[in-house]
Amino acid sequence: MLWTIMPLETVMEGSGSFQPSYSEIPWQNGGTLLIEPVGPDRARVVRLISTDPSHYLNPDLQPGNIIELNKLYGTKP
């Protein structure tokens, strides 16, 4: 339920055509990264799923950060 001063039409505009494609990749210590691929080897961090609170303070894993996949994994996928 939304409680906002913005008109609901403005907030919901384009909600029909909004279809993001996310992938999950494993992260250290059993965590998972939800990413949105933005290029052949690049992906944007959407969400980190981990039980270690300190992971959430890692600047590299902040939502919106672009990560280089081949740099992370050594070789191209």
Add this chain to the structure above:
Amino acid sequence: MTFFSRRQRSSLTAETHKPEEGKEKDAAKEESVLQNIEQLGQAAVPQQTDSTIHSITIIGQIEGHLTLPPQNKTTKYEHIIPQLVAIEQNPKIYGLLVILNTVGGDVEAGLAIAEMIDTLSKPTVSLVVGGGHSIGVPIAVSADYSFITETATMTIHPIRLSGLVVGVPQTYEYLDKMQDRVIKFVTRHSRISEEKFRQLMFCTDQLARDIGTVMVGRDAVRDGLINEMGGLGQAVKKLQQMVDERYNGVMKH
């Protein structure tokens, strides 16, 4: 869907732990700053080692159980909540500054963030800049001490479903119950009385297209919603003072 084999994954650890040359490190740091500006609109995110005070910004729409379309700037509760857990648990962090510029959003997500900030055992200070509307109000009052800038506004208006025809009395009762949760939270965490808050919420001569009240900085302080008028400097100073009192000057500045 998995991108990589186990062998490739294990090389990740080797790669990331390799010590870098100083020059490369500088270049990489500069690149990451630029990337942060591009991606997050800000120069740096909280560093684990640098600061003993951490800051969380609540901006745009507070996104709840529904992912909003991409034209919205959103604060996602699933990002904020684990960060609050990390701040509570990390012994190197002594205080939290919450900066708000929000138009409102999901009631449950907003209340969840407010409850988490309220029950955080470390000193917390909130600062409303620009606007802290609707569900931003309980978040602003959830901190131990709150500030608002002179020009910032807070809109207090009833919760309702736009375009919905209240067909059965239960719908009205449900909305009323949601509203009560917010009113109780706000009046419990600020000096404003329930009577006054309800009066502001249902005021009919203030807003052009809605019932409710817009409170500009000074009004919010006068009515007891916010503790004090001030900006970033005052907010950080207050937080520093509270941290010093709590930890008896153990904290290193």
